[in-house]
Amino acid sequence: MSALKFKLTIAFDGSAYQGWQSQKSGRGVQDQVEAALARLFPSAPGVQGSSRTDAGVHALGMTAHFEVRRVEFRMPARHLVLAINACLPEDIRVLSAAKAPAEFNARFDTTGKQYRYEVWNHTVMNPLERARAWHVPRPLDLAAMREAAAHFVGRHDFRSFTANRGDVLEDAVRTLSRCEVRRTGARITFIIEGEGFLYKMCRGIVGTLVQIGYGKYPPAEVKEMLAREDRRVAGMNAPAHGLVLWKVFYPRTQVRSRP
Amino acid sequence: MSALKFKLTIAFDGSAYQGWQSQKSGRGVQDQVEAALARLFPSAPGVQGSSRTDAGVHALGMTAHFEVRRVEFRMPARHLVLAINACLPEDIRVLSAAKAPAEFNARFDTTGKQYRYEVWNHTVMNPLERARAWHVPRPLDLAAMREAAAHFVGRHDFRSFTANRGDVLEDAVRTLSRCEVRRTGARITFIIEGEGFLYKMCRGIVGTLVQIGYGKYPPAEVKEMLAREDRRVAGMNAPAHGLVLWKVFYPRTQVRSRP
Numbered sequence: 001m002s003a004l005k006f007k008l009t010i011a012f013d014g015s016a017y018q019g020w021q022s023q024k025s026g027r028g029v030q031d032q033v034e035a036a037l038a039r040l041f042p043s044a045p046g047v048q049g050s051s052r053t054d055a056g057v058h059a060l061g062m063t064a065h066f067e068v069r070r071v072e073f074r075m076p077a078r079h080l081v082l083a084i085n086a087c088l089p090e091d092i093r094v095l096s097a098a099k100a101p102a103e104f105n106a107r108f109d110t111t112g113k114q115y116r117y118e119v120w121n122h123t124v125m126n127p128l129e130r131a132r133a134w135h136v137p138r139p140l141d142l143a144a145m146r147e148a149a150a151h152f153v154g155r156h157d158f159r160s161f162t163a164n165r166g167d168v169l170e171d172a173v174r175t176l177s178r179c180e181v182r183r184t185g186a187r188i189t190f191i192i193e194g195e196g197f198l199y200k201m202c203r204g205i206v207g208t209l210v211q212i213g214y215g216k217y218p219p220a221e222v223k224e225m226l227a228r229e230d231r232r233v234a235g236m237n238a239p240a241h242g243l244v245l246w247k248v249f250y251p252r253t254q255v256r257s258r259p
Numbered sequence: 260m261s262a263l264k265f266k267l268t269i270a271f272d273g274s275a276y277q278g279w280q281s282q283k284s285g286r287g288v289q290d291q292v293e294a295a296l297a298r299l300f301p302s303a304p305g306v307q308g309s310s311r312t313d314a315g316v317h318a319l320g321m322t323a324h325f326e327v328r329r330v331e332f333r334m335p336a337r338h339l340v341l342a343i344n345a346c347l348p349e350d351i352r353v354l355s356a357a358k359a360p361a362e363f364n365a366r367f368d369t370t371g372k373q374y375r376y377e378v379w380n381h382t383v384m385n386p387l388e389r390a391r392a393w394h395v396p397r398p399l400d401l402a403a404m405r406e407a408a409a410h411f412v413g414r415h416d417f418r419s420f421t422a423n424r425g426d427v428l429e430d431a432v433r434t435l436s437r438c439e440v441r442r443t444g445a446r447i448t449f450i451i452e453g454e455g456f457l458y459k460m461c462r463g464i465v466g467t468l469v470q471i472g473y474g475k476y477p478p479a480e481v482k483e484m485l486a487r488e489d490r491r492v493a494g495m496n497a498p499a500h501g502l503v504l505w506k507v508f509y510p511r512t513q514v515r516s517r518p
Contacts, residue, residue: 124344
């Protein structure tokens with residue numbers, strides 16, 4: 001056992017970044033976390049994140065793992081969070097760091113993820129919410145949106161709800177366990193949970209639900225959209241800045257909660 | 260009746276501004292609203308706001324009035340909000356505009372104001388809240404803070420809770436009708452309502468309550484602080500970026516709610 005492995009839980013305001021993944025420009029969140037670790041550990045460990053998030057998407061529960069040589073880890077483990085945060089910009093924060101077993105992999109061991117999406121549904125945008133909620137000024141039919149949301153739950157081919165990245169998509173079958181729409185005043189929150197997600201799938205689901213909310217499609221059309229397996233029959237993509245990777249799930253026993 | 264008077268309700272993210280009031284630098288929120296009106300009306304009307312807010316303080320319910328010549332008001336009144344917002348930066352939004360009687364004055368007719376202050380009480384700051392909540396990492400005793408908050412309610416001399424602006428303060432007696440502390444997860448919200456407020460008074464109250472929350476003063480010390488009428492005996496000022504001017508109250512019958 002010459003290496004120590006840690007699981008990190010990370011929050012970030014994605015406004016200034018090209019998504020999680022490392023970029024040549026250095027504007028991936030991963031680049032910032034790796035730069036912080038390089039200041040703490042001579043081996044400059046790489047970080048493996050659980051999810052690639054799109055440019056502009058936020059996170060409150062991103063997870064990642066990294067390994068350091070046991071000999072270079074000289075601080076009390078409980079200081080690790082403070083030490084990394086001291087080296088990070090303010091828009092990225094490590095919320096927790098837990099020792100993980102050697103076999104833990106933040107990306108491959110996930111059992112599910114929860115995303116939340118926020119819409120500000122009022123004729124005028126709230127300026128304090130403008131960096132993290134999508135402004136939808138038109139009145140929305142919540143009952144229709146909830147009826148439509150229920151059609152997404154379960155095991156479906158989600159080909160119609162993913163952006164084409166030019167490559168042929170072989171397996172687009174995913175299982176959603178939750179797709180809820182909540183309203184508090186002008187704030188509408190979408191909670192979407194599932195085993196795994198395709199590229200831009202959450203944003204396609206939310207965009208379609210909003211269009212159903214102002215009457216562009218009837219709620220039952222979602223069944224048809226899923227069945228057609230064609231991106232062109234579904235609704236729009238909601239913009240990135242309303243989306244938050246809220247939580248990443250792992251088997252319960254795998255990682256101790258505190259370092 | 261050659262003039263039309265309007266009451267505006269305005270929301271702004273105060274991060275980029277030197278407060279509401281017009282500045283030589285042009286970085287007052289009022290400067291931005293007046294610049295927008297100048298693009299719509301040849302007379303370039305001045306705006307009278309209900310409150311001066313400090314640099315960095317936000318608002319969701321600032322109020323103001325302005326007058327235009329009847330002959331220069333050529334749009335349907337219901338378009339006024341859209342027209343002004345089209346001329347404002349994204350961090351300032353007019354939420355509503357209502358025709359007001361000639362005798363209405365947004366500053367002198369107020370019957371009260373409500374401020375809210377947000378604290379993020381967790382060891383690590385939430386990066387999505389960093390522009391509008393004060394990060395307090397230490398554990399807080401909510402019961403002590405609530406006991407202390409109750410001592411602020413009522414009619415008191417608040418001299419100990421206002422920043423000295425160099426001038427002698429003649430009348431520092433104010434009446435608070437609410438001073439509440441609410442908690443939801445890591446978010447602590449202070450709701451402070453009263454007829455009128457002294458300079459930095461809300462921030463002095465919140466800073467003192469937070470210090471009571473981590474045990475620097477016992478809750479009953481608030482009575483002593485008020486009685487001493489000396490700024491040096493009260494607690495710290497909470498930073499500006501957690502404070503929001505939430506609502507300004509007027510006599511109910513004075514202004515029609517829609518233009």
